[in-house]
Amino acid sequence: MTKLLITRRHPDAVLDAARAFCDVTVRDSTAPLSEDELRASLQDYDAIMPTLGDTYSEHVFADVAAPRARILANFGVGYNHIDTIAAARHGIAVCNTPGAVTDATADIAMTLILMSARRAGEGERMLRAGNWQGWHPMQMLGMHVSGKTVGIIGMGNIGTAIARRCHYGFGMKVIYANRSEKRMEFPAEQMSQHELARHVDIVVVAVPGGRETHHLIGAGFLSSMRPHAHIVNISRGDVIDETALVTALQKGQIAGAGLDVYEHEPHVPPELIALENVTLLPHLGTAALDVRVAMGLMAVDNLRVFFSGESPPNLV
Structure with missing residues (x-):
């Protein structure tokens, strides 16, 4: 079963949708991933659902020569915290959640x-x-x-x-x-x-x-x-x-x-x-339950499509 790391807690509807086809690990912390956690995530999981502040930089990718991870299904439309060029060099797809936000x-x-x-x-x-x-x-x-x-x-x-x-x-x-x-x-x-x-x-x-x-x-x-x-x-x-x-x-x-x-x-x-x-304001842009659920379900759908062998709808 696909091992998925979700880097922050999400509404139950999102977690339930992910658990339907993934072995899900959810971090308890609301803080961004540390550099050690970033490297470990690439080594230990098939897929990761990161979000704002989880900085997958070029040097993080460089430290993991043969990552297990195959996709970063970003929760959010903005993905400037992910070096998409470095991800592509390592064979890792990156998706986001436009429209819902x-x-x-x-x-x-x-x-x-x-x-x-x-x-x-x-x-x-x-x-x-x-x-x-x-x-x-x-x-x-x-x-x-x-x-x-x-x-x-x-x-x-x-x-x-x-x-x-x-x-x-x-x-x-x-x-x-x-x-x-x-x-x-x-x-x-x-x-x-x-x-x-x-x-x-x-x-x-x-x-x-x-x-x-x-x-x-x-x-x-x-x-x-x-x-x-x-x-x-x-x-x-x-x-x-x-x-x-x-x-x-x-x-x-x-x-x-x-x-x-x-x-x-x-x-x-x-x-x-x-x-x-x-x-x-404390970054309230999408802070409504129905919006966060829609974003999360879009990220999960990107994962589901990817692991079914097709191209995700929101590939960046």
Whole structure:
């Protein structure tokens, strides 16, 4: 029977589906695999279901000359923690779970847009601290989102879902930066990334993680944004240079930020935590039971198809 390592605990429906055709081992820890665990997993299991933080790097693969593992069925759409080139050299397939995460991640983007623009986190902290003195006309004035201009960096499935919500739900004008032009059922104007920064009220970063997008958003981009604008990141934490973002927020170069991901998770810089004009969520993008079940079942289906001798539907 196929030996499968699942690196974090999943909902019972996912585990039951995997146990139908695999001998399943589930780690108790919620922390990423250590380097020793990464190497052992490649040696001891036929298949692995890793997730964010389980860093299968080139040197990890290099340390295991003849891996037993034949497939990494990643739980999540992002797979920048896996060196897919090194995996291929070792004859290991890599899959992910696109589609299942799209709407949930887009919803979190909208949550962060509203929380940042309307200062919701700051207001809740004030109320919980007992500092609210009652309503008055100048209290907690934020930015009205309806009718504003949103700039989407990365118009893939998630970026498109965010743009659709902004256009139909809030009557927003949509501008986007993408490697290729996208045809959509609503008006959307393509611009270069830095041109976009100068024209929008809200920036949403929705690109994949990896070498190509590391620090894609840095000091230059942030300085091009308008002082009243907000930036939201639901992609990968290292897409934004956190040091540059802290500086921009501290200096008032931009009005605020909404973040669900961080450059060195789970570490969040104390300088970010100290700022009132930033909304910080603990990577909640897909944190809904039905979404996590759908993701897990998609990963399990990739495994089932692979071990039946066919090509998995979500091979990367």
